Amino acid sequence: MAKNAGSAPVTTNRVAVVERNLDDYLDSAAPAANLLGPDEALRPGSGLSARKARELFEDMIASRALDVAARELKRTGRSFYTIGSAGHEFNAIVGALTRIDDPAFLHYRSGALMQARARQLAGSTPVFDTLLSLCASSDDPIARGRHKVWGSKPLWVPPQTSTIASHLPKAVGLAFAIARGRRTAVETGLPKDALVVCSFGDASANHATAQAAFNAARYVHKRGNPLPIVFLCEDNGIGISVDTPRGWIEECYSNQTHLDYTLAQGSIDEAWDACAGAIERCRATRVPAFLHLKTTRLWGHAGSDVETTYRSNEEIEAVEAGDPLLATAKHLVASGAATPAQLAAIVRGTRARVMAGAEEAARRPKLETREEVVETLAPYDEAAVRARSTRGLRPEARAELFGGQLPEQQRSVARRTMGAQINAALHDLFLQYPHTLMFGEDLAKKGGVYGVTQGLQKRFGIARVFDTLLDETTILGIAQGAAHVGFLPIPEIQYLAYIHNALDQLRGEACSLQFFSSGQYRNPMVVRIQGLAYQKGFGGHFHNDNSLGALRDIPGLMLAVPSRGDDAARILRGAVATAEACGRVVCVLEPIALYHEKDLHSDGDNLWLRDYPAPTGELDDPLLPGDLGVHDPEARDLLVVTYGNGVRLSLRAARRLSEQTGKRARIVDMRWLAPLRCDALEPHAAACGRVLVVDEARATAGGVADAIVAHFAERDYAGPLRSARSADTYVPLGNATACVLLGEEEILAAMKEILA
Numbered sequence: 186m187a188k189n190a191g192s193a194p195v196t197t198n199r200v201a202v203v204e205r206n207l208d209d210y211l212d213s214a215a216p217a218a219n220l221l222g223p224d225e226a227l228r229p230g231s232g233l234s235a236r237k238a239r240e241l242f243e244d245m246i247a248s249r250a251l252d253v254a255a256r257e258l259k260r261t262g263r264s265f266y267t268i269g270s271a272g273h274e275f276n277a278i279v280g281a282l283t284r285i286d287d288p289a290f291l292h293y294r295s296g297a298l299m300q301a302r303a304r305q306l307a308g309s310t311p312v313f314d315t316l317l318s319l320c321a322s323s324d325d326p327i328a329r330g331r332h333k334v335w336g337s338k339p340l341w342v343p344p345q346t347s348t349i350a351s352h353l354p355k356a357v358g359l360a361f362a363i364a365r366g367r368r369t370a371v372e373t374g375l376p377k378d379a380l381v382v383c384s385f386g387d388a389s390a391n392h393a394t395a396q397a398a399f400n401a402a403r404y405v406h407k408r409g410n411p412l413p414i415v416f417l418c419e420d421n422g423i424g425i426s427v428d429t430p431r432g433w434i435e436e437c438y439s440n441q442t443h444l445d446y447t448l449a450q451g452s453i454d455e456a457w458d459a460c461a462g463a464i465e466r467c468r469a470t471r472v473p474a475f476l477h478l479k480t481t482r483l484w485g486h487a488g489s490d491v492e493t494t495y496r497s498n499e500e501i502e503a504v505e506a507g508d509p510l511l512a513t514a515k516h517l518v519a520s521g522a523a524t525p526a527q528l529a530a531i532v533r534g535t536r537a538r539v540m541a542g543a544e545e546a547a548r549r550p551k552l553e554t555r556e557e558v559v560e561t562l563a564p565y566d567e568a569a570v571r572a573r574s575t576r577g578l579r580p581e582a583r584a585e586l587f588g589g590q591l592p593e594q595q596r597s598v599a600r601r602t603m604g605a606q607i608n609a610a611l612h613d614l615f616l617q618y619p620h621t622l623m624f625g626e627d628l629a630k631k632g633g634v635y636g637v638t639q640g641l642q643k644r645f646g647i648a649r650v651f652d653t654l655l656d657e658t659t660i661l662g663i664a665q666g667a668a669h670v671g672f673l674p675i676p677e678i679q680y681l682a683y684i685h686n687a688l689d690q691l692r693g694e695a696c697s698l699q700f701f702s703s704g705q706y707r708n709p710m711v712v713r714i715q716g717l718a719y720q721k722g723f724g725g726h727f728h729n730d731n732s733l734g735a736l737r738d739i740p741g742l743m744l745a746v747p748s749r750g751d752d753a754a755r756i757l758r759g760a761v762a763t764a765e766a767c768g769r770v771v772c773v774l775e776p777i778a779l780y781h782e783k784d785l786h787s788d789g790d791n792l793w794l795r796d797y798p799a800p801t802g803e804l805d806d807p808l809l810p811g812d813l814g815v816h817d818p819e820a821r822d823l824l825v826v827t828y829g830n831g832v833r834l835s836l837r838a839a840r841r842l843s844e845q846t847g848k849r850a851r852i853v854d855m856r857w858l859a860p861l862r863c864d865a866l867e868p869h870a871a872a873c874g875r876v877l878v879v880d881e882a883r884a885t886a887g888g889v890a891d892a893i894v895a896h897f898a899e900r901d902y903a904g905p906l907r908s909a910r911s912a913d914t915y916v917p918l919g920n921a922t923a924c925v926l927l928g929e930e931e932i933l934a935a936m937k938e939i940l941a
């Protein structure tokens with residue numbers, strides 16, 4: 186784009202200029218000779234009546250006035266956010282044409298849409314709610330001061346975050362779940378013809394996450410599933426300072442199979458009719474819709490954006506001349522839908538109402554303590570979790586499920602491994618929680634790469650256990666969307682290394698939902714991740730990833746790592762009950778190398794096999810954070826804190842230590858790594874006088890060793906403190922793994938050193 190070569194810089198306050206353009210027009214325009222009745226269409230054949238058009242105009246004006254107020258509040262140091270909706274106000278049409286039981290995931294410029302949507306619910310106060318959000322007031326009904334978001338529980342608008350496109354996969358997931366509810370008798374709370382609205386910008390459409398969502402929607406529909414979603418692309422032709430190539434959106438989306446493209450542009454009644462057609466078709470046919478709404482962007486990307494650094498004066502003025510409010514005012518007057526005086530009254534009245542509200546909102550309370558901020562990040566009620574875990578599992582139903590061969594009665598080697606016991610536990614959990622869903626790559630028909638999910642699809646049906654397309658972002662999107670409407674998803678990530686390319690779905694979205702909605706929305710789920718290293722003769726890094734730092738970094742995420750079959754079953758019970766009772770996102774990282782391990786010390790000793798722990802219905806059956814696994818509790822020479830593969834390796838090393846030195850190590854299996862309950866370790870550390878952390882993860886920020894050592898160091902722990910960790914590298918292929926992975930010899934050496 187040409188910059189301002191030669192011409193004077195645009196230094197005027199562009200807000201005032203745009204406002205004046207509208208005011209001047211309304212002050213000077215003459216009314217049409219013939220006025221329309223309230224129910225008359227703006228144009229023969231249009232579905233937009235004069236009354237509705239005036240309502241839309243009012244919603245658009247309210248949205249615009251909020252943008253002005255945001256800048257004024259910011260200028261006077263009373264608010265914190267100035268990304269506006271100015272120029273995008275035709276999105277109000279979609280707000281009016283969809284229902285408040287059509288869930289909506291919104292772009293940050295969908296302010297007018299929000300106003301129009303709120304009109305459908307008497308008693309709504311969308312203007313004041315927005316002002317409270319701008320001022321980060323704890324009175325804001327959705328985020329309670331945690332962020333400026335579009336969100337509302339009664340209006341079915343879950344809060345969106347500021348990472349563009351991140352909300353698209355869960356919108357697809359929710360659209361998928363509407364129909365899945367009918368196939369599984371799960372009560373979604375939505376009518377059967379509900380659809381999902383999901384808005385975003387033209388530049389955001391290029392994002393990998395958006396592409397994943399469009400692809401997933403089309404793929405799911407190709408497979409014969411209904412996928413009622415309206416992708417609303419609010420195309421202003423630019424993303425911050427980079428223009429979208431002319432025609433790009435049409436070219437990309439107007440000719441895709443399984444995507445019903447509609448262009449909405451022109452006058453308000455033309456845009457209305459186009460949007461109405463797209464929305465009605467989507468509602469009737471359940472084919473994903475791409476609604477391409479032409480907009481403009483006034484006043485830069487945000488209040489802080491100096492538009493003149495990348496747009497010429499002429500370009501800025503041309504955009505302003507295309508102000509949709511001015512165009513709509515002219516159109517309503519010319520068509521006889523309103524007189525200039527009527528519109529001027531709407532403009533003046535709305536601006537005054539918004540500015541008065543702004544003064545009031547700025548005075549409202551803010552979050553003041555850390556406790557208030559984090560209150561809804563990670564709700565946890567252990568008693569409720571334990572109580573939930575005991576409900577709903579009938580012995581007769583189990584007998585029928587397992588055909589008289591209860592897993593706890595099985596004594597064969599094959600049925601006493603961790604893999605088999607996870608499989609049995611998942612069967613029990615699917616019986617206990619009828620709203621569970623399981624999905625991922627190769628887990629349904631094949632039963633998983635390691636056979637862990639075998640039989641579940643056959644037993645519980647393809648509606649509840651199904652293979653997805655090959656995309657982790659979509660897997661986690663489906664989980665979130667389904668969880669929004671009452672399912673309890675248990676997605677699988679095939680290998681730990683694969684979670685990293687979809688991590689934003691956990692970090693940016695799933696784990697932040699209760700935080701930004703003040704606990705009003707939740708997306709409980711248990712993500713099973715197959716991972717960690719030590720697979721014999723298989724792998725390389727991508728199948729032996731041994732870093733869980735990225736998961737530990739996510740606020741509110743819970744993470745467990747079982748080391749044995751019985752623990753794995755009880756951890757899964759704790760995980761599912763926690764997700765259900767507290768709405769939490771829980772990851773269970775399953776050590777692949779232990780799935781089929783039988784032995785502990787020597788070939789054929791079968792000491793790593795366990796009997797399946799029958800679900801007892803007792804409160805202490807589920808394993809929860811702080812429930813440590815303690816091996817050799819009488820040992821007092823040394824405490825080894827570990828988890829996962831480290832437990833087995835440490836037990837082997839401890840036996841050699843005692844044979845060689847007579848010293849005994851107490852091995853404690855943390856089982857849960859987030860939250861990391863170091864407090865529960867303290868009595869053991871005090872009893873043993875020495876602490877060695879055995880952490881199989883890569884050394885720097887890969888595991889929990891640094892956190893545990895820091896915990897004791899900060900508390901002036903009297904005894905020696907050490908850790909043994911894997912090398913700080915990717916894991917190589919073949920036998921070279923032994924060069925980098927923490928091994929038994931190293932653990933034994935560390936034990937001896939700390940005892941010396």
Ligand SMILES: Cc1ncc(C[n+]2csc(CCOP(=O)(O)OP(=O)(O)O)c2C)c(N)n1
Pocket residue numbers: 294347348349385386387388389390419421423424425482486
């Ligand atoms: C994942 C991510 N990358 C980058 C950004 C920074 N960013 C915020 S808005 C934006 C431009 C979006 O443009 P568009 O989608 O066209 O929406 P518009 O603002 O024009 O309505 C960018 C790059 C972000 N928020 N999230």
Ligand SMILES: [Mg+2]
Pocket residue numbers: 386387388419420421422423424425
């Ligand atoms: Mg844009």
